[in-house]
Amino acid sequence: MAEQYTYAVSRIHARELDLLSASDIEQILGSADYREAMRYLAGKGYGNGEEYSDYELMIKDETDKMWALITELIPDKEPFETLLRQTDFHNLKAAIKAVYTSENTEGCFEDGGSVEPEVILEAVKLKNYGDLPEFLAGTAESAVEIFLKTGDGQECDIAVDKACLETIMMEGEASGVKVIRDYAELLTVLSDIKIAVRAALTGKTKGFAERALAECKTLDVSSLADAASKNADEVFKYLEHTDYREAAEAIKTSMSEFEKWADNKIMELIRGQKANPFTIAPIFAYILAKRNETRAVRIALSGKKNDLDMGLIRERIRDLYV
Amino acid sequence: MENLGIVFALAGAALAALMAGIGSAIGVGMAGEAAAGVVTEDPNKFGKVLILQLLPGTQGIYGLLIAFITLSQIGILGGNADTAMSTAKGLLYLAACLPMAFVGLWSAIRQARAAVSGIQLVSKRPDQMGKSMIFAAMVETYAILALLISILSITGIGSLAM
Numbered sequence: 001m002a003e004q005y006t007y008a009v010s011r012i013h014a015r016e017l018d019l020l021s022a023s024d025i026e027q028i029l030g031s032a033d034y035r036e037a038m039r040y041l042a043g044k045g046y047g048n049g050e051e052y053s054d055y056e057l058m059i060k061d062e063t064d065k066m067w068a069l070i071t072e073l074i075p076d077k078e079p080f081e082t083l084l085r086q087t088d089f090h091n092l093k094a095a096i097k098a099v100y101t102s103e104n105t106e107g108c109f110e111d112g113g114s115v116e117p118e119v120i121l122e123a124v125k126l127k128n129y130g131d132l133p134e135f136l137a138g139t140a141e142s143a144v145e146i147f148l149k150t151g152d153g154q155e156c157d158i159a160v161d162k163a164c165l166e167t168i169m170m171e172g173e174a175s176g177v178k179v180i181r182d183y184a185e186l187l188t189v190l191s192d193i194k195i196a197v198r199a200a201l202t203g204k205t206k207g208f209a210e211r212a213l214a215e216c217k218t219l220d221v222s223s224l225a226d227a228a229s230k231n232a233d234e235v236f237k238y239l240e241h242t243d244y245r246e247a248a249e250a251i252k253t254s255m256s257e258f259e260k261w262a263d264n265k266i267m268e269l270i271r272g273q274k275a276n277p278f279t280i281a282p283i284f285a286y287i288l289a290k291r292n293e294t295r296a297v298r299i300a301l302s303g304k305k306n307d308l309d310m311g312l313i314r315e316r317i318r319d320l321y322v
Numbered sequence: 323m324e325n326l327g328i329v330f331a332l333a334g335a336a337l338a339a340l341m342a343g344i345g346s347a348i349g350v351g352m353a354g355e356a357a358a359g360v361v362t363e364d365p366n367k368f369g370k371v372l373i374l375q376l377l378p379g380t381q382g383i384y385g386l387l388i389a390f391i392t393l394s395q396i397g398i399l400g401g402n403a404d405t406a407m408s409t410a411k412g413l414l415y416l417a418a419c420l421p422m423a424f425v426g427l428w429s430a431i432r433q434a435r436a437a438v439s440g441i442q443l444v445s446k447r448p449d450q451m452g453k454s455m456i457f458a459a460m461v462e463t464y465a466i467l468a469l470l471i472s473i474l475s476i477t478g479i480g481s482l483a484m
Contacts, residue, residue: 009359014364
């Protein structure tokens with residue numbers, strides 16, 4: 001019998017009560033000022049109970065707290081590594097830029113990957129990829145080669161991004177868990193759509209689109225690349241005949257509307273896990289829910305801090321898990 | 323080989339206690355894991371989740387009851403065992419014990435799954451305790467039906483002239 005994670009799932013379901021709801025976000029937005037919004041979140045147990053002045057610190061502590069809980073429940077992070085891949089590959093891109101360009105990469109590295117950024121930086125610097133895990137080593141080597149051969153940062157980036165999506169797809173399949181597999185598929189589809197639209201808007205060739213788009217099951221990458229090499233309308237026309245016709249509508253409004261639609265789509269995918277009593281899936285969904293909550297909190301607090309129009313912020317807030 | 327009758331009858335009693343007991347042990351353990359998870363987050367819910375945890379334990383008791391009745395019927399419990407029992411009669415006792423053995427095992431595990439869901443429901447909505455219990459208790463129906471048929475069969479076999 002597959003591992004049921006009964007204890008862990010029960011704790012996670014109990015913790016779901018502490019997730020912020022839409023009314024909590026509304027409370028933050030309705031706060032008199034940024035400090036009151038921070039106090040409200042502290043009152044909800046956000047962060048480590050300290051008084052924060054910087055919301056990023058509060059969000060970081062909250063994220064660390066979440067990972068501490070997950071590690072306590074399931075010491076082996078392997079089932080969740082799919083969620084860390086984007087950070088790992090992002091750090092690889094940052095490391096290549098740090099070593100081979102004069103760009104200021106301070107603050108470009110992200111925490112929370114499965115490989116420490118320093119290890120990636122050292123490997124890229126020494127061109128010795130032995131210390132990197134298998135999924136990253138090959139990509140690191142080929143991305144550095146592409147960069148040194150072409151000097152084109154974008155070519156290097158698309159190679160890394162594509163490898164990232166392919167790794168996520170592969171790990172999703174290998175997980176044997178439906179929600180992880182579906183998440184990998186959806187993430188790849190959403191990234192492909194974004195890449196195709198950007199390629200179309202910037203007049204890229206079909207070859208470029210083919211090099212950038214990752215294979216997935218619910219989109220025909222060749223047709224998408226073909227459409228992307230023509231224009232954005234062709235991409236929208238292609239999407240009309242797929243399960244993602246709403247994506248076209250969202251992109252037509254704006255890229256940020258598409259991002260919001262994409263995040264909502266992921267929430268829609270995992271929402272059913274709230275009632276799943278067993279398996280790793282509800283824990284995986286909780287991590288994604290927490291990530292989505294963090295995003296909503298960041299948008300709300302940055303809006304409060306910069307005194308932005310609340311109507312505009314509300315438009316950008318994603319659907320929450322609870 | 324002439325004492326096979328009592329061997330079969332005893333095997334039936336053992337199976338009823340064994341399989342229903344295993345089912346309950348698995349079920350109570352599974353529900354206990356869920357209950358522990360909930361109590362870790364909110365110790366005040368101990369009383370509520372304990373009741374749900376115990377629900378899959380009844381099959382083990384039913385299995386024990388069937389074993390007792392069988393042992394009493396065949397005289398092992400009273401010290402006057404019917405060692406001359408025919409093989410056919412022994413097999414009848416064995417068959418009579420099987421409903422409780424199999425349904426006990428399977429229903430305890432399935433009831434535990436319902437109890438785990440109920441425990442998780444109570445962790446979020448303590449006011450839904452009654453409904454959570456009903457969902458899990460529905461599975462009990464089939465354990466009780468098996469218990470009834472096993473009791474009726476075992477007590478009926480005694481009066482057969484074989």
